[in-house]
Amino acid sequence: MLLSIIQGLFQLYSLAILIFVLMSWFPGAYETKLGEFLARICEPYLSLFNFIPPIFGISFAPWVALIALKFIENGLLYLLAMLGLGGF
Template identity: 60%
Template sequence: MIIEIIKWVFNLIQYYEYAIVVYILMSWLPGARESGLGRFLGKIVEPYLSMFRFIPPIAMIDFSPIVAIIALNFARSGLLHLVNLFL
């Protein structure tokens, strides 16, 4: 039972990373963020990305989404290590 929950959490984190990548790519397309999908992804992804917006853009490139994805990967690997300790 606990293994299925852990797999579900890992999959949820992976899908969230995909949502962040799609949201980032939509910023390159004019008007894509104003579409229904863009607004939906914005409601899901922006609260998390806003925690990393303190990182200033370098040469007009925003690195905060990359740092956000790396933080998710650290969280997933930390969760994996915790699971390995207790199982």
């Protein structure tokens, strides 16, 4: 039960990051209510990966951030399962 809730939250946050990144393709999208909300919840995490330079004008930092988030999720789920907090 607990593991599925945590998995769902990580998936929801990953989706929020993906939507936030795709909003850069649309002019003015960040000024909408949704854009402002996503900026508040996604930019603090994504700013941790600003040290990655763009290659040919394309930033791969969001993809690295998503991969790191998946590693964090797997590590946390493994730790909770090992502690017996998985709700099996």
